[in-house]
Amino acid sequence: MLGAFAAxxxxxxxxxxxxxxxxxxxxxxxxxxxxxxxxLTSTYxxxxxxxxxPAGMAGDRWGLKKVLLxxxxxxxxxxxxxxxxxxxxALLLFFxxxxxxxxxxxxxxxxxxxxxAVPPERRGFSAAVVGTGMAAGLLAGLAMSGPVYEWLGSWxxxxxxxxxxxxxxxxxxxxAVPPVKTASAASWRxxxxxLTDRDLWLINIATFTALYGFWVAVTWGPTFLKLERGFSLxxxxxxxxxxxxxxxxxxxxxxxxxxxxxxxxxxxxVLPCAALSLGVLSQVTSPPAIVAALLAxxxxxxSAFTPVMAAWTGDIVSKRYxxxxxxxxxxxxxxxxxxxxxxxxxxxxxxxxTGSLVPAMLAGSALVLCGSLLILLLPGKAAEEKTKxxx
Numbered sequence: 188m189l190g191a192f193a194a195x196x197x198x199x200x201x202x203x204x205x206x207x208x209x210x211x212x213x214x215x216x217x218x219x220x221x222x223x224x225x226x227l228t229s230t231y232x233x234x235x236x237x238x239x240x241p242a243g244m245a246g247d248r249w250g251l252k253k254v255l256l257x258x259x260x261x262x263x264x265x266x267x268x269x270x271x272x273x274x275x276x277a278l279l280l281f282f283x284x285x286x287x288x289x290x291x292x293x294x295x296x297x298x299x300x301x302x303x304a305v306p307p308e309r310r311g312f313s314a315a316v317v318g319t320g321m322a323a324g325l326l327a328g329l330a331m332s333g334p335v336y337e338w339l340g341s342w343x344x345x346x347x348x349x350x351x352x353x354x355x356x357x358x359x360x361x362x363a364v365p366p367v368k369t370a371s372a373a374s375w376r377x378x379x380x381x382l383t384d385r386d387l388w389l390i391n392i393a394t395f396t397a398l399y400g401f402w403v404a405v406t407w408g409p410t411f412l413k414l415e416r417g418f419s420l421x422x423x424x425x426x427x428x429x430x431x432x433x434x435x436x437x438x439x440x441x442x443x444x445x446x447x448x449x450x451x452x453x454x455x456x457v458l459p460c461a462a463l464s465l466g467v468l469s470q471v472t473s474p475p476a477i478v479a480a481l482l483a484x485x486x487x488x489x490s491a492f493t494p495v496m497a498a499w500t501g502d503i504v505s506k507r508y509x510x511x512x513x514x515x516x517x518x519x520x521x522x523x524x525x526x527x528x529x530x531x532x533x534x535x536x537x538x539x540x541t542g543s544l545v546p547a548m549l550a551g552s553a554l555v556l557c558g559s560l561l562i563l564l565l566p567g568k569a570a571e572e573k574t575k576x577x578x
Contacts, residue, residue, distance in 0.1 A: 188304065189313055191363035192297040193320035195259070198352050199290050200324025202266045203231065205332035205349060206283070208409040208424030209342045216342070217276045225535030228406050230280050231287035232527035238291030239524070243299060243517025244378065251296045251513050252364050256357060258292025263353040265289055270347030294520040299513035302501035303367045308446055310501045314494035315442030322431035322438065322490040325405065329428035333409075333421040377508065381515050386503055389561050391522035394496045396558025397458055399526035400465045401489040403551035404430070406531045408481075411544040416477065429478060430485035437491035442498065450499040454562045457495070461487035462555035469548035493523070499565075 206228065214224045238258065246254040265286025273279045297317060305313045332345040381387065408427035412418040418426060445453040464487060468480040485491065497519065504515040534547035 188363060188365060189301065189316045191359055192301060192317040193323075194359065195293060195297060195356055196317060196320030197324035197327065198320075198349070198356050199262065199293055200321050201328035201331075202262065202286060202324075202346075202349050202353060203290070204325050204328030204405065204428075205345045206231075206328075207406050207427070208329060208333040208420060209336060209345070210406075211410055211413060211420070212336065212342050213279070217279075219276065221535040221539050222532065223276075225406075225531040225533075227276075227279060227283060228531040229528045231283045232524055234284040234287035235291040236521050236524055236528065238288055239295060239521035240514065240517040242292035243295035243513035243515070246292075246296050246299055246513035247511055250366055251300045252360070252366050254292050254513075255296035255300075255360055255364065258289045258296070259353075259357055259360065261289025262286050262293070263289070263350060263357075266346050266353055267350040270343045270345075270350060273343055273346075294524075295513045295517035298497055298501075298516045298520075300364065300367050302497070302505070302516065303512050304365065307502060307505065310498035311442035311445035311450070311495055312439065313442075314497045314501075315438040318438045318442075318490050318494040319435050322434040322485075325434075325490070326428040326431035329405075329409070329424040329431075333424040337421060377511055378514055381504075381508055381511060381518055384503070384507070386565060387500060387515065387519070388522075389565050390496050390499055390503075391519055393454070393458070393558040393561040393565075394493060394519070394523040395526050396554045396561075397461060397492050397496075398489055398523050399530045400461060400551040400555040402527045402530040403534050403547055404465060404468065404484060404488070406527075407534050407538070407544050407547065411548075412477070415544060416472065426477065426481060429481040430488055431490065433482045433485035434488065434490035437486045438494055441491055442494045445495045445498060450495055450502070451562060451565055453495050454492070454499075454565075455559065457487045457492050458559040458562065459556060461492065462552045462559065464488075465548055465555065466552035469545045469552070496523075 210224050242254050242258060265282050268282035268285060273282055301313055301317055302310060335345045335348065336342050405427060409423040412423040412426055413420060441453050441457055461484065464480060464484040468484060471477055471480050500515060500519050501512065504512055508515060530551065534544065537547040537550065538544050
């Protein structure tokens with residue numbers, strides 16, 4: 188099961204991040220401003236977010252596995268459409284949005300299933316195992332799209348290639364993903380309780396700040412390295428993908444440590460370091476220093492940090508709202524992934540206003556640092572142990 192979910196994330200992330208190294212090429216083809224290019228990526232996440240909470244609620248009621256299969260098929264149709272029919276800006280927006288809509292069902296279905304199927308003392312590590320797919324897909328998408336474009340002379344070619352594993356994942360899910368219990372008797376009062384839980388909101392907002400910094404680096408990183416640091420298109424995508432190399436082992440380590448020593452101390456260590464490494468990335472200019480900053484950022488950014496917070500959410504929900512894991516995870520991912528809408532567009536605006544992406548990166552670093560303060564307000568290990576004991 189964990190392998191299937193990790194593979195599913197790898198494909199979704201490769202589909203998603205293959206776009207980023209090609210943004211400057213697409214901008215040239217369609218004469219787009221930086222803000223319009225940022226809107227292209229924000230459209231993906233707007234539709235991605237639309238399905239988060241409904242998918243989680245539908246999964247709790249009718250089965251998370253069913254939701255997973257239907258929405259993943261939509262994601263495949265979207266990436267195939269980008270490769271076959273992305274002939275103008277409007278169609279690009281449509282197919283990017285379609286892929287985002289389909290991908291929106293994946294997080295609540297995958298994590299909702301996993302957090303119910305594994306014991307509390309393994310949630311952090313299991314979430315990190317699933318999260319390795321994010322890092323692997325991030326690296327694959329960023330590393331392959333530029334070279335494929337340069338080899339075949341078409342920015343559509345990477346999406347055609349990626350549509351094949353996207354559709355193949357449907358067969359893998361049918362055999363490897365178990366069904367989990369549903370909550371057909373859940374009422375709107377139950378769902379409102381999730382939406383008003385203070386601790387869940389602190390987790391959501393703190394993780395939002397982490398993802399804001401991450402999406403500043405990943406969506407605009409290739410453009411930053413190409414235009415402001417002198418890298419080629421292929422190098423810019425590959426170098427940005429370096430964050431995945433350290434995120435893979437780091438996520439497993441942080442997840443295991445959070446299972447053993449508590450979510451709060453691990454989160455308080457990781458998030459400030461993410462802020463610092465993003466700020467350093469904006470300032471360094473030599474290739475060795477850029478590589479070091481990207482590798483450091485990977486140790487503490489999305490794929491390394493988010494599994495700890497997802498497991499923390501699972502700890503709380505399993506005790507307070509049993510049977511509503513899909514909905515709670517949907518709310519969690521809805522909130523944190525609004526960063527993927529806000530960050531690219533705001534960063535594009537700052538670049539248009541200043542002529543550089545450095546202010547955008549510094550703003551992201553400052554916001555991540557603010558998120559660290561919210562973690563101080565969350566319950567510590569003693570409260571977590573009570574949550575686990577009641578699960």
